Amino acid sequence: MNAVLRPASAAPSGPVEWQPLTVAWVERILPIEQQVYSHPWTRGNFIDSLSAGHWGWVAVEADEPVAYWVAMAVLDEVHLLNLAVARDRWGQGWGQAALGHLLDVSRQRGAAQVWLEVRVSNARAQALYARNGFEPMGLRRGYYPVNGVQREDARLMRRVLKAPTA
Numbered sequence: 312m313n314a315v316l317r318p319a320s321a322a323p324s325g326p327v328e329w330q331p332l333t334v335a336w337v338e339r340i341l342p343i344e345q346q347v348y349s350h351p352w353t354r355g356n357f358i359d360s361l362s363a364g365h366w367g368w369v370a371v372e373a374d375e376p377v378a379y380w381v382a383m384a385v386l387d388e389v390h391l392l393n394l395a396v397a398r399d400r401w402g403q404g405w406g407q408a409a410l411g412h413l414l415d416v417s418r419q420r421g422a423a424q425v426w427l428e429v430r431v432s433n434a435r436a437q438a439l440y441a442r443n444g445f446e447p448m449g450l451r452r453g454y455y456p457v458n459g460v461q462r463e464d465a466r467l468m469r470r471v472l473k474a475p476t477a
């Protein structure tokens with residue numbers, strides 16, 4: 312009842328092609344980053360992240376980047392640093408595909424937990440994370456910039472992948 316009809320053809324069809332995030336891909340995803348965030352990462356932020364050994368993957372369709380994520384692993388915990396979908400592809404399952412890929416990679420590498428921060432105003436992303444088993448773990452006050460004066464809280468969320476061993 313009252314289901315919102317969406318064009319099924321718009322969803323990722325078949326398996327999504329994931330490629331490692333390289334410097335060449337950084338150039339191609341910067342326009343997406345600048346389109347979807349009020350405070351986008353710079354080229355330097357991405358390069359520094361890759362240089363630090365963080366994980367980065369890009370979903371590619373017909374040679375075009377559609378979505379990407381970057382995460383940092385510390386011991387058996389993964390911290391999601393960035394996850395985004397090209398603005399004209401929202402609502403087609405790419406966010407779900409990106410988060411699913413992050414969880415798959417994290418499991419394959421033996422992670423026990425995945426953590427992230429999200430703006431408290433970002434209901435869309437929080438809904439995506441909640442649907443995927445992320446639980447709210449508290450707030451980080453004033454974590455994000457809004458303008459020169461105001462700041463916004465982050466909601467800290469965690470998804471447990473493996474029960475802790477005694």
Ligand SMILES: CC(C)(COP(=O)(O)OP(=O)(O)OC[C@H]1O[C@@H](n2cnc3c(N)ncnc32)[C@H](O)[C@@H]1OP(=O)(O)O)[C@@H](O)C(=O)NCCC(=O)NCCS
Pocket residue numbers: 317318319321322323347348393394395396397400401402403404405406407408427428429430433435436438439
């Ligand atoms: C948050 C974000 C990643 C979500 O991406 P998305 O591609 O729109 O996410 P999905 O399509 O997987 O899911 C969102 C919606 O599409 C619907 N959907 C999921 N799979 C679908 C499919 N196969 N076909 C059609 N619709 C689908 C979901 O039900 C959901 O609907 P809802 O918004 O009404 O609840 C995207 O909005 C974004 O890039 N935002 C800017 C960056 C950002 O905020 N990142 C998070 C930082 S913490």
